[in-house]
Amino acid sequence: MQKLLLAALLLTALVRAQDPAGNAGAGQRLYMKNGCYQCHGTVGQGTIAGARIGPPRLNAQGLIRYVRRPAGQMPAFTEKVMSDRELADVYAFLKTIPPPKPSKDIPLLNDLRGK
Amino acid sequence: MARKGPVGRRGFLKGAAGAAAGAAALATSTPAAKAQAPERAATPLPSTALAAAEKSPPTRGDVSAVDVYTTDRPGADFMVDVIKTLNFDYVCANPGSSFRGLHESLVNYGGNKAPEFITCCHEESSVAMAHGYFKIEGKPLMVMAHGTVGLQHASMAIYNAYADRVPVYIVLGNIQDIKFRRSDVEWAHSVQDAAAMVRDYTKWDDNPVSLGHFAESSVRAYKIAMTPPYEPVVIVADAVLQEAPMPEADRRTARIPKLTLPAPPAGDSGALAEAAKLLVAAENPLIVAGRSARTPQGIALLVELAETLQAPVQDRHFRMNFPSLHPLSGGNIATADVVLGLEVQDFWMATHTQTPINRMGMQSKPITKPGAKLVTIYSGDLYGKSNYQDFGRYAEVDLSIAADAEATLPALIEACRKLITPDRRRAMQARGAKLAEASKAARERDIELAAYGWDASPISTARVSMELWNQIKNEDWSLVSDVNPFFSSWPLRLWDFKKHYQYLGEHGAYGIGYGAPAAVGAALANRKHGRLTVNIQCDGDLNYAPGVLWTAAHHRIPLLTIMHNNRAYHQEAMYLTDMAARANRSVSTFSVGSGINDPNIDYATMARAYGMYGKGPITDPKDLGPAIKGAIAVVKRGEPALIDVVTQPR
Numbered sequence: 001m002q003k004l005l006l007a008a009l010l011l012t013a014l015v016r017a018q019d020p021a022g023n024a025g026a027g028q029r030l031y032m033k034n035g036c037y038q039c040h041g042t043v044g045q046g047t048i049a050g051a052r053i054g055p056p057r058l059n060a061q062g063l064i065r066y067v068r069r070p071a072g073q074m075p076a077f078t079e080k081v082m083s084d085r086e087l088a089d090v091y092a093f094l095k096t097i098p099p100p101k102p103s104k105d106i107p108l109l110n111d112l113r114g115k
Numbered sequence: 116m117a118r119k120g121p122v123g124r125r126g127f128l129k130g131a132a133g134a135a136a137g138a139a140a141l142a143t144s145t146p147a148a149k150a151q152a153p154e155r156a157a158t159p160l161p162s163t164a165l166a167a168a169e170k171s172p173p174t175r176g177d178v179s180a181v182d183v184y185t186t187d188r189p190g191a192d193f194m195v196d197v198i199k200t201l202n203f204d205y206v207c208a209n210p211g212s213s214f215r216g217l218h219e220s221l222v223n224y225g226g227n228k229a230p231e232f233i234t235c236c237h238e239e240s241s242v243a244m245a246h247g248y249f250k251i252e253g254k255p256l257m258v259m260a261h262g263t264v265g266l267q268h269a270s271m272a273i274y275n276a277y278a279d280r281v282p283v284y285i286v287l288g289n290i291q292d293i294k295f296r297r298s299d300v301e302w303a304h305s306v307q308d309a310a311a312m313v314r315d316y317t318k319w320d321d322n323p324v325s326l327g328h329f330a331e332s333s334v335r336a337y338k339i340a341m342t343p344p345y346e347p348v349v350i351v352a353d354a355v356l357q358e359a360p361m362p363e364a365d366r367r368t369a370r371i372p373k374l375t376l377p378a379p380p381a382g383d384s385g386a387l388a389e390a391a392k393l394l395v396a397a398e399n400p401l402i403v404a405g406r407s408a409r410t411p412q413g414i415a416l417l418v419e420l421a422e423t424l425q426a427p428v429q430d431r432h433f434r435m436n437f438p439s440l441h442p443l444s445g446g447n448i449a450t451a452d453v454v455l456g457l458e459v460q461d462f463w464m465a466t467h468t469q470t471p472i473n474r475m476g477m478q479s480k481p482i483t484k485p486g487a488k489l490v491t492i493y494s495g496d497l498y499g500k501s502n503y504q505d506f507g508r509y510a511e512v513d514l515s516i517a518a519d520a521e522a523t524l525p526a527l528i529e530a531c532r533k534l535i536t537p538d539r540r541r542a543m544q545a546r547g548a549k550l551a552e553a554s555k556a557a558r559e560r561d562i563e564l565a566a567y568g569w570d571a572s573p574i575s576t577a578r579v580s581m582e583l584w585n586q587i588k589n590e591d592w593s594l595v596s597d598v599n600p601f602f603s604s605w606p607l608r609l610w611d612f613k614k615h616y617q618y619l620g621e622h623g624a625y626g627i628g629y630g631a632p633a634a635v636g637a638a639l640a641n642r643k644h645g646r647l648t649v650n651i652q653c654d655g656d657l658n659y660a661p662g663v664l665w666t667a668a669h670h671r672i673p674l675l676t677i678m679h680n681n682r683a684y685h686q687e688a689m690y691l692t693d694m695a696a697r698a699n700r701s702v703s704t705f706s707v708g709s710g711i712n713d714p715n716i717d718y719a720t721m722a723r724a725y726g727m728y729g730k731g732p733i734t735d736p737k738d739l740g741p742a743i744k745g746a747i748a749v750v751k752r753g754e755p756a757l758i759d760v761v762t763q764p765r
Contacts, residue, residue, distance in 0.1 A: 034702045035692040038685065038764050045568030045575060047765035048603035049689060052567055073471045075696035082702075100566040108581040109562050112609060 027093030054097035191220035213288025216357030236662025242272035244636030251640035262289035262309030279623025282340035318346035391530035405459035425547030442551035628659030731759030
C-alpha cells in the first residue's frame with residue numbers, strides 16, 4: 001500500500017513537472033521576493049542585466065530547465081532555492097503579462113525611425 | 116611679541132595677475148611695487164592667546180595688552196598671483212582653517228574671479244565637481260582642502276579622477292612648523308607629508324618651503340597634470356607661508372615661471388606605417404575606442420579614420436568618442452581580423468571573456484578569432500603606478516604604440532590613405548554598406564525592445580529615456596551622467612549623440628558618489644555655453660554627499676536632475692542574489708543591506724530643502740512628460756531642478 005502511495009505521489013510530481021500549471025498571483029509575489037525582477041524588470045521586460053522574459057518565449061519546462069542550468073550570467077537556482085512548483089507559479093505570472101504595444105504605435109519610439 | 120618687518124600694500128603683484136604666458140618678476144621696479152604704501156610695523160601671526168579663539172571662547176583679561184597684527188602683504192596674495200597665471204575658472208572647496216589665508220586672499224585680493232570660489236559641502240564633492248567640469252571644458256579646476264581631514268574626504272574622488280585620466284589641481288593647507296600650531300585642532304589638522312595619502316593615485320606633488328618654491332612647483336604641477344595621460348596633482352600651501360607677510364627678500368627675487376604646455380606625444384612613424392598596413396589589408400578591421408577623444412577634435416578624427424577604412428567603431432563610452440548613430444557605429448570583435456584599440460585602459464577585458472559569476476573557477480578566453488592582429492595606441496603605456504590596480508591586466512598585442520591616440524590619429528589616417536588602392540577602396544565601400552545595414556538593424560531592435568514595459572510602474576528606464584529625449588532633442592543638450600549599465604544604456608542606444616559634451620563617460624574607478632557632484636561640475640562648465648545639462652541621477656550615488664544640491668542652488672547652476680530612484684544599491688542586490696543562489700540558500704534576503712527603502716527617500720523634498728525645485732515622486736509614466744517640461748522651464752531660468760522618478764531597477 002505504501003509503495004502504491006509513493007508511486008502515485010511520484011507520478012503526480014512527474015506530471016506536474018512536465019506540465020506545471022501555476023498560480024499567477026503567487027508567482028508574481030515570488031518573482032519580486034526572490035529578486036527575479038532585479039535583472040528582468042518587474043514586468044519581465046528585460047534589462048541590460050537580464051533577458052526579456054515577459055511574456056515568456058519558452059514553455060514552462062523550458063523556463064525551469066533554464067533556471068536550473070542557465071547558459072549566461074544568471075545564477076543557477078536549484079530546487080533548494082526555488083521549487084518546480086514555485087517556478088511554475090512564476091511562469092504563470094509571466095504568462096499574464098501582455099505583449100507590448102507595437103513600437104510604431106508609440107509616437108516617442110516611432111519618431112526615432114529613419115533618424 | 117610681534118615681529119617687526121616691512122609690509123607693503125596689497126596689490127604688489129596685481130600686474131602679474133592673469134599673465135599666464137609670461138614670467139612675472141617680483142621686483143620693486145614693477146608699477147604695482149612702486150605704488151606701495153609707506154612701510155609700517157608688521158604683525159606676522161596672531162599670538163597664542165588670539166589664535167586660541169579658533170577653538171576656545173574668549174578669555175578675560177586686559178585686551179589692550181594683546182598685540183594686534185595686520186599685514187597688507189600676506190604670502191597668500193602671492194599664491195593668488197601664481198594661481199591666477201594658471202587661469203582657473205573656479206576653485207571648489209569646503210572651507211578649512213589650514214587654507215584660510217589663501218581663501219581670504221582669493222576672495223579679497225583676487226576679487227573672487229578666475230578663480231571664483233564655489234562653496235562645497237564635502238571635499239569629495241569638490242574633486243568630483245572638478246572631474247565633471249574638466250570633461251566638459253577641457254580645463255582643470257582648482258580644489259582646496261585641509262591636508263588631513265579634507266584630503267581624507269576627497270581621496271575617493273581623487274582616485275576616480277586618476278583612473279579616469281582627469282587632471283584636478285589640488286591645493287592642500289597644512290601647518291608644517293610645529294610652533295605655529297595654535298591648538299589641538301591645528302595639531303590634529305597638521306601632517307608631516309600631506310600628499311602621501313594620495314600619492315599612489317596622483318601624478319605629482321610637492322610641499323614648497325618658500326613662496327618662490329610655491330610658484331615654480333605650482334606651474335610645474337599644472338604642466339604635469341596637463342600632459343597626457345592627464346592626472347590629478349597636489350601642491351601643499353603651507354599655512355605659515357600663506358599668513359605671514361611675504362619676506363622682503365622673496366619680493367625681490369621670486370618669479371612666476373612661464374607655463375608652456377607640452378605637445379602631446381604622437382606615435383612613432385614606423386610603427387604607424389605598420390599599423391596602417393595591417394588596417395588597410397584587413398578584411399574585417401575593428402576600432403575599439405576607450406578615451407580616444409581627449410578633446411572635441413578627437414571625435415572628428417575618429418570619424419575620419421573609420422570612414423577612411425570603412426571600419427566599425429565599438430565605443431566603450433569612457434568618453435564621447437564616436438557619434439552614436441553613425442552607420443559605422445558597432446562592429447563585432449569576434450569576426451575582426453585586426454583590432455585597433457585607442458586609449459583602451461582595459462584592452463585585455465575588451466578582448467577576452469571570463470568565467471561568469473554563476474560558474475566555479477576562473478578561466479578566460481579570447482573573444483577575438485585565432486590569428487587576429489591586435490594593435491594599441493595608448494598613452495597609459497607612458498605612465499603608471501603599481502599599488503592601485505586600475506591599469507588592468509597586461510594586454511598581449513602584436514603592435515603596441517605608446518602615444519596619445521588623438522595626437523596620433525592624423526598621421527595614422529594619412530598613412531592609411533597612402534596605402535589604399537582602388538581595389539581596396541571598393542572592398543572597403545562594400546564592407547561599409549554591410550555595416551550600415553547591420554547598424555540600422557541593431558537600432559530597429561533597440562526601438563522594439565524599448566516598447567516592453569512601456570506603461571509599467573515603476574517606470575521603465577527606456578520610457579524615462581524617451582520622455583526625456585522628447586523634451587531635449589531640439590535643445591543644445593548635454594547628458595552628464597553615466598547611464599551604462601545603470602540605466603540599461605537606453606540613452607546611448609536611442610538618442611543621437613554627436614558632440615563631445617553630450618556624453619562624459621563614467622567614474623573612472625567606479626567610486627560611487629561621483630555622479631551628483633560631477634554633474635554639478637559639468638553643469639557649471641556648460642552654464643556659460645547656455646547648454647541644457649541633464650543628469651540621470653542614481654539614488655544611491657546621491658546619498659553619499661547630497662549637499663552638492665545646495666551648491667548647485669547657491670551658485671545658480673542650471674541642471675536638470677532626473678532621479679533614477681530604484682530604491683536600492685541595485686548592483687549589490689544582484690550580487691547578493693548571485694551569492695545566495697550560489698550557496699544554495701534563500702535568495703529572498705537580498706534587500707538586507709542593499710535596499711534604500713523603509714522609509715522611501717523623498718528626493719523632491721530633499722531638493723526643496725536644499726533650495727532648489729523638486730517634483731515627485733513620479734510613479735505613473737503618463738505624468739513624466741509634463742513633469743520634465745516643467746522642470747526644464749525652471750532650468751532655463753538658470754536654476755537647478757530635480758524630478759524624483761520611481762524607476763525600474765535597470
